Amino acid sequence: MRGLKIPYHVAIIMDGNGRWAQKRNLPRIEGHREGAKSVDDVVETARKIGVKYLTLYAFSKDNWKRPKEEVSALINLLRDYLKKEKERMKKNGIRFNVVGDIKDFPKDVQKQIKEVMEYTKDCEKMTLTLALSYSGKNEIVKAVKKIAQLVKKKKLSPKEICQELLQKLMGLPDVELLIRTSGEMRISDFLLWQISYAELYFTKKLWPDFRGKDLIKAIRWFSKRERRFGMTSEQIKKSEGEKT
Ligand code: FPP
Numbered sequence: 001m002r003g004l005k006i007p008y009h010v011a012i013i014m015d016g017n018g019r020w021a022q023k024r025n026l027p028r029i030e031g032h033r034e035g036a037k038s039v040d041d042v043v044e045t046a047r048k049i050g051v052k053y054l055t056l057y058a059f060s061k062d063n064w065k066r067p068k069e070e071v072s073a074l075i076n077l078l079r080d081y082l083k084k085e086k087e088r089m090k091k092n093g094i095r096f097n098v099v100g101d102i103k104d105f106p107k108d109v110q111k112q113i114k115e116v117m118e119y120t121k122d123c124e125k126m127t128l129t130l131a132l133s134y135s136g137k138n139e140i141v142k143a144v145k146k147i148a149q150l151v152k153k154k155k156l157s158p159k160e161i162c163q164e165l166l167q168k169l170m171g172l173p174d175v176e177l178l179i180r181t182s183g184e185m186r187i188s189d190f191l192l193w194q195i196s197y198a199e200l201y202f203t204k205k206l207w208p209d210f211r212g213k214d215l216i217k218a219i220r221w222f223s224k225r226e227r228r229f230g231m232t233s234e235q236i237k238k239s240e241g242e243k244t
Contacts (some may be wrong), residue, residue, distance in 0.1 A: 001216070001219075003223065004049070004216075004219055004223050005174035005219075005222065005223040006049055006117045006154050006219065007050060007051065007177040007199075007219065007222055008051075008052050008053060008134055008173065008176055008214070009051075009052065009053035009054075009055065009172070009174060009175045009176050009177075009194075010046060010051050010053070010054050010055070010176070010177045010178075010179065010219075011055040011056075011057070011177070011178050011179070011190065011194070011195070011198070012042070012053075012054075012055070012056050012057065012179045012180070012181075013057045013179070013180040013181070013187075013188060013190055014035060014038070014039070014057060014058070014180075014181060014207040014210075015180060015181050015182035015184055015206075015207055016182030016205075016206030016207045016208070016209075017031035017032045017034070017206070017207050017208055018031050018032075018113060018218045019034040019116050019182065019206055020034060020035075020206040020207070020208040020209065021034075022073055024135070026093075028070055029069075029070065029073040029074075029186070030073055031206075031207075031208055032070075032073065033077065033132070034096045034208035035207045035208045036077050036080075036081060037208070038207055038208055038209075038210050038211055039056065039058075039081070040085075041211045041212045042054075042056075042210070042212055042215050043094070043128055043200065044212060044213065045115075045211075045212030045213075045215050045216065046126060046215060047092055047093070047094060047125060047126045047178070049216070049219070049236055051126060052126055052127065053126070053127050053173060054126060054127070054129070055099070055127050055128075055129040055130075055131060055172060055175070055191065056129070056130055056131065057131045057188070057190050058078070058130045058131060058132055059074060059078075059130075059131070059132045059133055059134070060078060060099070060131070060134055060135065060189060060190075061100070061101070061133055061135035061138065061189070062132075062135075062189070063132060063133075064104070064133070064204065068189050074168075075105065075106065075109060078105075078109060078130075078132070079108075079109060079112065080114050082109075082112045082113065082218075083112070083189065085116075086115075086116050086120075088120060089116070089119075089120050089123065089124060089125070089128070090119060090120050092123075092125065093123045093124055093125030093126065094120060094123050094125060094126050094127075094128050095120050095121060095122075095123040095124070095126070095127045095128070096116045096117050096119075096120045096123075096128055096130075097127050097129040097130075098113055098117065098129065098130050098131075098170065099129055099130075099131050099132075099134055099139065099171065100130075100131050100132040100133040100134030100135075101132075101133040101134075101138075102114075102132060104116045104132065104133040105132070105133065115130075117125070119215050123150050129172060131190065134189075135189050136187075136190055136191055136192035136193065137189055137192065138231065139170055139191075140166075140170075140193055142169075142194060143169040143170050144165050146157065146169055147161060147165070147166075147169070152180075162203075166193065167193070170193055170194070172191065172194050173194070174194050174195075174196070174197060174198070175194045175198040175221045176197075176198060176199065176222070177198060177199050177201060177218065177219065178190075178191075178195050178198040178199070178200050178201065179201045179202075179203070179206050179215075179218050180200075180201070180202050180203075180208060181203055181207045182204070182205070182206050182207065183202065183203075183204040184202075185202050186192075197227070197229055199222050199225050199227065201218045201221055201222065203218070221243065
């Protein structure tokens, strides 16, 4: 992948499974099923090109409000995915990770998640994180509560509260490239803290149509972005020149 600047952390809001199915007069779950194939392809591509963190929004806290049948079909897809991918992840050096409230899932799924996380914990090529029963706002609230407890127990002084501490408590590194499929231009409570300086890439492609080659296209776009972090263009060019 010559000339490509590979983002360290790519996060994806996988949207449009329902519309993909609707367009074909299929039940919504067929869209999710096809979407799972996109997950396979995108994970494989991300790993091959050297993305270090890939985070996929697989189930939001609000998705529990969907019809029961759709929720259980999504949970079944997750069960199948974890069963099918466990060995492949280990073989390919993928560390499996989850953010969100896994306690909301049935016991067997919680167990499966923990097992795959434990089984792949020493893998170093890429960390694949699934956001499951996830809310960005809740994640921030949880970190704040932890801080409050530490302060109360006198293990932390309020003076020590800083960005780095919150970052550490939330776990995932800053996102460099955030992708959302299906043409919607919303963040939908995803990784609110971590996307503060992310480049945002929106595509009209529905998630089941988004494959590894589309990830490469997004990364090509990302490679051409000038990321200024509040500085001027001249300052950035100078600092890049100093690095080489
Ligand atoms: C959004 O499309 C997608 C989801 C809520 C679920 C994402 C799940 C998958 C991609 C499949 C399973 C994933 C794994 C990791 C096994 P939508 O249903 O909101 O689409 P719509 O906006 O067109 O209705």
